[in-house]
Amino acid sequence: MPDSTNVSRARPGQERFVAPLDETPLQAVDAIDVSAVPESQWKEAWKRLRKAPLFWASALIIFVLAVVIVFPGLFTNVDPNYKQLSESFNPPRDGHPFGFNQQGGDVWARTLYGARASVAVGVITTLLVAVVGIVTGAIAGFYGGWLDTIISRLSDIFLSIPLLLAAIVVISVVNNLLPDRGFWVAVTVVVLALGLFAWPQITRQMRGAVLEVKNLEFVDAATAIGATRLKNLVRHIVPNALAPVIVTSTISLGIFIVAESALSFLGLGLPSNVVSWGNDLSDAQNQVRSGTHMVVMWVPATALALTVLGFILLGEAVREALDPKARKS
Amino acid sequence: MTEVPLLELKDLHVGFRADRKKIVPAVVGASLTVYAGQTVAIVGESGSGKSTTAHAIIDLLPGQGVVTGGEILFEGQDITKARKDAILALRGSSIGLVPQDPMSNLNPLWKVGAQIKEALVANGVAKGKAADARVVELLEEAGLPDAARRALQYPHEFSGGMRQRALIAMGLAARPKLLIADEPTSALDVTVQKQILDHLDQLTDHLGVAVLFITHDLGLAAERANHLVVMYKGAVVESGPALDVLKSPQHPYTERLVSSAPSLASRRLTSARAEVREQAIQTATEIATELVAEEEHVGEAPKHVIVTENLTKVFTLRGSRPGSSVDFTAVDDVSFKLRRGTTTAVVGESGSGKSTLARMVLDLLEPTSGRVLFDDVDVRTLKGKKQLQLRRQMQPVFQNPYASLDPLYSIYQSIEEPMRTHDIGTKKERETKIRDLLDKVSLPSSIMQRFPSELSGGQRQRVAIARALALDPEVVICDEAVSALDVLVQAQILTLLNDLQAELGLSYLFITHDLAVVRQIADDVLVMKEGKVVESASVTQVFDDPQEDYTKKLLDAIPGGSIQLSA
Numbered sequence: 095m096p097d098s099t100n101v102s103r104a105r106p107g108q109e110r111f112v113a114p115l116d117e118t119p120l121q122a123v124d125a126i127d128v129s130a131v132p133e134s135q136w137k138e139a140w141k142r143l144r145k146a147p148l149f150w151a152s153a154l155i156i157f158v159l160a161v162v163i164v165f166p167g168l169f170t171n172v173d174p175n176y177k178q179l180s181e182s183f184n185p186p187r188d189g190h191p192f193g194f195n196q197q198g199g200d201v202w203a204r205t206l207y208g209a210r211a212s213v214a215v216g217v218i219t220t221l222l223v224a225v226v227g228i229v230t231g232a233i234a235g236f237y238g239g240w241l242d243t244i245i246s247r248l249s250d251i252f253l254s255i256p257l258l259l260a261a262i263v264v265i266s267v268v269n270n271l272l273p274d275r276g277f278w279v280a281v282t283v284v285v286l287a288l289g290l291f292a293w294p295q296i297t298r299q300m301r302g303a304v305l306e307v308k309n310l311e312f313v314d315a316a317t318a319i320g321a322t323r324l325k326n327l328v329r330h331i332v333p334n335a336l337a338p339v340i341v342t343s344t345i346s347l348g349i350f351i352v353a354e355s356a357l358s359f360l361g362l363g364l365p366s367n368v369v370s371w372g373n374d375l376s377d378a379q380n381q382v383r384s385g386t387h388m389v390v391m392w393v394p395a396t397a398l399a400l401t402v403l404g405f406i407l408l409g410e411a412v413r414e415a416l417d418p419k420a421r422k423s
Numbered sequence: 424m425t426e427v428p429l430l431e432l433k434d435l436h437v438g439f440r441a442d443r444k445k446i447v448p449a450v451v452g453a454s455l456t457v458y459a460g461q462t463v464a465i466v467g468e469s470g471s472g473k474s475t476t477a478h479a480i481i482d483l484l485p486g487q488g489v490v491t492g493g494e495i496l497f498e499g500q501d502i503t504k505a506r507k508d509a510i511l512a513l514r515g516s517s518i519g520l521v522p523q524d525p526m527s528n529l530n531p532l533w534k535v536g537a538q539i540k541e542a543l544v545a546n547g548v549a550k551g552k553a554a555d556a557r558v559v560e561l562l563e564e565a566g567l568p569d570a571a572r573r574a575l576q577y578p579h580e581f582s583g584g585m586r587q588r589a590l591i592a593m594g595l596a597a598r599p600k601l602l603i604a605d606e607p608t609s610a611l612d613v614t615v616q617k618q619i620l621d622h623l624d625q626l627t628d629h630l631g632v633a634v635l636f637i638t639h640d641l642g643l644a645a646e647r648a649n650h651l652v653v654m655y656k657g658a659v660v661e662s663g664p665a666l667d668v669l670k671s672p673q674h675p676y677t678e679r680l681v682s683s684a685p686s687l688a689s690r691r692l693t694s695a696r697a698e699v700r701e702q703a704i705q706t707a708t709e710i711a712t713e714l715v716a717e718e719e720h721v722g723e724a725p726k727h728v729i730v731t732e733n734l735t736k737v738f739t740l741r742g743s744r745p746g747s748s749v750d751f752t753a754v755d756d757v758s759f760k761l762r763r764g765t766t767t768a769v770v771g772e773s774g775s776g777k778s779t780l781a782r783m784v785l786d787l788l789e790p791t792s793g794r795v796l797f798d799d800v801d802v803r804t805l806k807g808k809k810q811l812q813l814r815r816q817m818q819p820v821f822q823n824p825y826a827s828l829d830p831l832y833s834i835y836q837s838i839e840e841p842m843r844t845h846d847i848g849t850k851k852e853r854e855t856k857i858r859d860l861l862d863k864v865s866l867p868s869s870i871m872q873r874f875p876s877e878l879s880g881g882q883r884q885r886v887a888i889a890r891a892l893a894l895d896p897e898v899v900i901c902d903e904a905v906s907a908l909d910v911l912v913q914a915q916i917l918t919l920l921n922d923l924q925a926e927l928g929l930s931y932l933f934i935t936h937d938l939a940v941v942r943q944i945a946d947d948v949l950v951m952k953e954g955k956v957v958e959s960a961s962v963t964q965v966f967d968d969p970q971e972d973y974t975k976k977l978l979d980a981i982p983g984g985s986i987q988l989s990a
Contacts, residue, residue: 105426105456105458106426106428107428107431107456108662108664110663110664110667110668110673112661112673113659115674115675117658118655118656118658120655120679121656122648123679123881123911123912123914123915124882124911126866126867126878127936132870132873133873134831134874134875135831135874163713180784247735299492299874309698310826311827312826312829314782314819315819315821315827315890318787318817318819319812319814319818319841319844319890319894320811320815320844320845321840321844325844330829334831386951399669406902
């Protein structure tokens with residue numbers, strides 16, 4: 095209990111002090127800044143993204159890549175499939191900036207057109223894995239019980255098998271059954287083989303995020319309003335659990351592109367008549383061994399590395415922009 | 424003869440570096456004086472700069488914090504200009520700190536004793552065996568029974584109160600001249616808070632340690648301190664002897680604080696409350712008569728809108744051995760009646776089962792046994808359409824303003840959701856209703872398109888209330904709805920709830936740990952302890968003539984409750 099100190103006994107420095115009102119003008123309790131512009135979480139993330147140099151670097155790479163995919167004709171007039179053995183390993187000349195490969199195909203044209211196959215595999219696999227992962231993860235996390243046990247154990251099994259090794263096995267089996275494959279059939283086989291073993295990562299992440307979100311109070315509030323469980327899941331829980339999945343998906347897009355190239359390099363990915371970076375790298379194997387005409391390896395390899403770098407950088411930038419710690423609260 | 428103050432802040436300015444050029448000021452020209460052996464309290468709401476001031480004293484400002492001006496004199500020496508090692512020497516041995524959150528301030532991987540020993544060794548007080556013995560003494564001194572055994576335990580084996588005692592032992596380990604206590608008990612239950620503060624008072628008196636007490640609770644500050652410093656927006660707006668400041672606040676901000684502090688003001692607010700109460704009952708009766716007129720077959724609406732009968736919830740917890748399980752009774756045989764148009768408060772400390780009770784009443788959790796009757800109908804028997812109908816009549820407002828709104832939904836969408844779920848009105852009609860609801864909770868309709876992250880805690884809680892009211896419910900269940908808010912905002916929301924009750928004839932089930940708030944809002948009180956109702960009576964009975972020891976203990980523990988303001 096305080097002593098009954100009164101003003102007269104106050105010690106120096108502890109006299110009664112009242113600040114003049116004009117120095118700290120009183121504001122309304124809990125005042126609202128009416129002038130502020132509404133900003134959703136996604137808009138806010140976009141605002142942060144715009145400020146990140148990392149994002150612009152990746153955006154530039156991806157933009158150039160997109161242009162190459164849609165209009166490869168802007169950069170070359172040469173047909174990538176046109177080969178003339180007499181041109182084998184001929185040095186660069188006008189219209190053929192990087193010369194020719196062993197079969198006499200134009201290195202630059204093949205690299206430009208090869209982007210299509212690589213990126214197609216990457217994008218389609220990512221979308222497939224994301225959809226499967228989000229659905230299974232959301233079900234496991236939300237409903238729990240035996241559904242969760244089955245999905246979680248299944249994903250453990252698939253996660254324990256190395257992605258590339260498993261894809262090699264699956265594709266070799268399918269290739270034996272389907273010796274003649276067109277472009278899209280071949281892409282589908284690679285996509286399914288990769289997707290089959292890549293979904294558990296997203297599933298796990300989604301499951302964790304859903305487990306976290308489903309216990310937040312706004313979910314209870316929605317239930318108390320009368321929303322059904324399914325409505326709750328679709329309208330509140332899944333959207334709020336998506337951020338980490340988006341980041342992982344962006345990064346894994348690059349990884350799938352590498353995986354496709356690796357498979358093609360081994361002669362398992364896309365058939366050799368399809369123009370792709372993996373196939374060109376596979377063809378360049380001899381040059382790597384002999385150390386001559388290395389340009390046939392460097393050009394597609396650089397394109398591949400830049401593409402993967404672009405998506406990984408984008409993933410990093412998005413991760414930072416979506417980071418809940420950076421969000422104003 | 425002039426006495427040299429132990430600590431003197433002169434026109435202290437502290438800012439946070441936002442980027443290379445800009446420094447955002449957090450403390451602007453704070454001055455205060457602490458003499459040896461005194462207890463001085465800094466009071467202010469969150470963001471007032473009170474913690475920043477305290478941390479500046481021991482040079483523990485977070486990363487971007489910088490002292491931009493003024494002096495901090497400790498025993499006459501300016502420590503803002505002191506070298507790092509000089510400040511290091513001051514810490515612990517001359518100035519001790521009891522941090523805010525007992526849960527995160529002990530290293531979970533270390534035994535508690537070892538952490539206190541670290542403080543002793545670091546300050547060169549004792550070493551080896553001697554230090555071990557001293558640790559036990561210190562823990563005993565901090566009021567921890569069985570200290571020798573406790574010193575060998577890990578933080579997770581300690582309750583919140585015990586951890587705070589350990590932190591106090593640590594803060595006092597090197598016998599500092601000044602102890603800075605930064606909201607030392609805000610995370611604890613009131614009864615534990617009282618115990619710990621009583622003990623801290625005794626101890627510091629005995630040792631002659633000066634205490635700089637940081638708190639948001641004016642009642643607490645007035646009860647514990649000789650000298651009060653009120654901070655607002657980084658500046659000291661008023662200071663002086665504690666009781667003087669409290670009895671005749673001069674600065675309008677202090678006046679505001681004094682009139683809003685639930686522990687101090689509750690007694691005076693009751694008169695205003697009576698008026699509102701009468702109106703509420705009148706409106707409720709009107710509605711009841713209207714109901715009767717509309718639906719002849721219903722007859723008279725039951726007097727009690729919610730009745731629970733022997734409500735019990737048992738949770739099965741995983742036992743110590745795999746496969747074994749332990750039953751934990753969270754709510755034990757609770758029966759109560761909520762009269763239409765009134766407020767029943769459920770009071771209890773953490774773990775008393777009050778939130779579990781709320782969830783059962785809301786039909787979010789299935790009771791193990793017992794029934795919840797809403798208008799004489801068992802809520803568990805309702806399915807489909809009927810259940811939806813029930814949901815309309817009973818709406819919750821939750822505790823955490825940061826989690827109770829979907830961050831991806833705009834304010835408009837959040838409030839519209841209940842109406843969409845129940846297919847009420849056209850888009851136009853819903854918009855009109857949303858404007859009306861926002862107006863009811865005193866928010867400008869211009870915020871409709873904004874998102875929760877752009878609003879303060881109090882504003883979000885208003886939105887949550889608006890959402891709860893969107894379906895014109897009869898009953899609103901407030902689960903610690905104002906606990907996370909600053910006093911001023913809390914007072915504002917309580918007033919709002921009161922007004923809405925009067926206007927709309929609502930019935931509230933008000934769950935709270937804070938008895939002081941109960942006095943302001945409730946008609947009937949249910950005191951819960953360990954899942955059981957220990958006392959159930961009207962508000963006046965509970966406050967004026969509590970029957971149970973536990974209720975008395977709770978009442979005693981209200982900070983500032985013992986201060987009589989001669990109005």
